[in-house]
Amino acid sequence: MTIAYHASHEQFAPSSLLEYVRLAENAGFEAISSSDHFHPWSERQGQSGFSFAWLGAALLATGLPYSMVCAPGQRYHPAIVAQAIATLNEMFDGRLSVALGSGEALNELITGDKWPEKQVRNARLLECHQVISSLLNGQTVSHRGLVSIENAKLYTLPGKMPMLFCAAVSLETAKWAGEWADGLLTTHRPKAEMQKIINAFRANGGEGKPIYLKVQLSYARNQEEAVSGAFDQWRGNIFQGSVLGELPTVAHFDAAAELVQQSQMHDYVRISSDLLEHQQWIEEDISLGFDRIILHNVNRNQKDFIEDFGKQVLPQLKNK
Numbered sequence: 001m002t003i004a005y006h007a008s009h010e011q012f013a014p015s016s017l018l019e020y021v022r023l024a025e026n027a028g029f030e031a032i033s034s035s036d037h038f039h040p041w042s043e044r045q046g047q048s049g050f051s052f053a054w055l056g057a058a059l060l061a062t063g064l065p066y067s068m069v070c071a072p073g074q075r076y077h078p079a080i081v082a083q084a085i086a087t088l089n090e091m092f093d094g095r096l097s098v099a100l101g102s103g104e105a106l107n108e109l110i111t112g113d114k115w116p117e118k119q120v121r122n123a124r125l126l127e128c129h130q131v132i133s134s135l136l137n138g139q140t141v142s143h144r145g146l147v148s149i150e151n152a153k154l155y156t157l158p159g160k161m162p163m164l165f166c167a168a169v170s171l172e173t174a175k176w177a178g179e180w181a182d183g184l185l186t187t188h189r190p191k192a193e194m195q196k197i198i199n200a201f202r203a204n205g206g207e208g209k210p211i212y213l214k215v216q217l218s219y220a221r222n223q224e225e226a227v228s229g230a231f232d233q234w235r236g237n238i239f240q241g242s243v244l245g246e247l248p249t250v251a252h253f254d255a256a257a258e259l260v261q262q263s264q265m266h267d268y269v270r271i272s273s274d275l276l277e278h279q280q281w282i283e284e285d286i287s288l289g290f291d292r293i294i295l296h297n298v299n300r301n302q303k304d305f306i307e308d309f310g311k312q313v314l315p316q317l318k319n320k
Helices: 014-027 051-061 078-091 105-111 118-136 171-177 191-206 223-237 250-257 262-267 275-287 302-318
Strands: 002-007 031-034 066-070 096-100 141-144 148-152 164-167 184-187 211-218 292-297
Touching: 002 014, 002 302, 014 031, 014 051, 014 302, 031 051, 031 292, 051 066, 051 078, 078 096, 078 118, 078 148, 096 118, 118 141, 118 164, 164 171, 171 184, 171 191, 184 191, 191 211, 211 223, 211 275, 223 250, 223 262, 275 292, 275 302, 292 302
Parallel strands: 002 031, 002 292, 031 066, 066 096, 096 164, 164 184, 184 211, 211 292
Antiparallel strands: 141 148
C-alpha cells in the first residue's frame, strides 16, 4: 500500500505543481497522481495546464511512480493517448499508469461534437481501451466504431506494458470494469459504499487487480481555514457523477455551486485541522484493502499539508 500526493491541474499552475511534487517526494509521499482537465471546475480555481506535457517534467524532477486520469475518445484520439503513454514510459522506466474514464462534458465539448449519453460514452471508452492496449502491445490497428483508426502502429514502445485502470464512481461501472481493466480507481465515500465498490469489481473479474482510492480532504492548521478553503475551492465538485459529467461550462458549475451551503461540505470532503483524525480516516481506508490511497488536499495551502502530513501522518501509516 502506498500513499500518493494528488497534483490538481485545475487549481495550480504547472510550475507550482512541479514544486509541490518535489516537496511531496521529500516529505515521504510514495507516488504522485495527476488530474487531466481542459477547463477547471470553477473560476476560483483558475488553472488547467496540459497534463501530458507536465508529466514529462514531473517524472524527470522526481523518482516516484505516477498515475493519471485520462478520457480518450473525444478530446483525445486514443492513438495519441497510446503514443503519449508509450513515450513517457519508455523515457521513465514504466513509472506511469493511466486510469481511463468516460470524461466530463466540461472538458470534452471543446471539440464541438455532441456529448453522448453515459451508456454510449462507456461503450466508446471500452473501444478506446482496446485500441490503446493493442497499440501499446505493438500491433497495427485499424478499427471502425465509435472511434475510428486506420493502420496505426507505435514505433516507440515502453519496455513493459503500462497498467490501464478504469476510473469508476458508480457500482455499475466498477462491476463492468472488472471485466477488462488492469485495476480500478475510485473516490472516497462512506465505508459501506466503498466496500460495495470493491466487492463489485473483484467479483466480476477484478480479483487480484490493484484498486486505488482518491480521497478529497481539506487540512489546514486551524479549522476555520480548513472549512473555508474546502468551500472556496471544491463546493462545485460535490454533486453526483451524473451531474458532474453533464454540466457543459465553468459558468454552469459556478452557478450550481451557489446552491451549496458551507455546512454541506463535510459530507463530501474530509475537513479537519486535526492530523490524528486524518490519520484515522486513512487507516480505515487501508483496512478495506486499497493498494494506493491518493490524498487530494482541496484547499490552496499545499505546503502546510505536505509538510505536516510528511512529519506526523505518513510515518504513522508506514508503521501500521
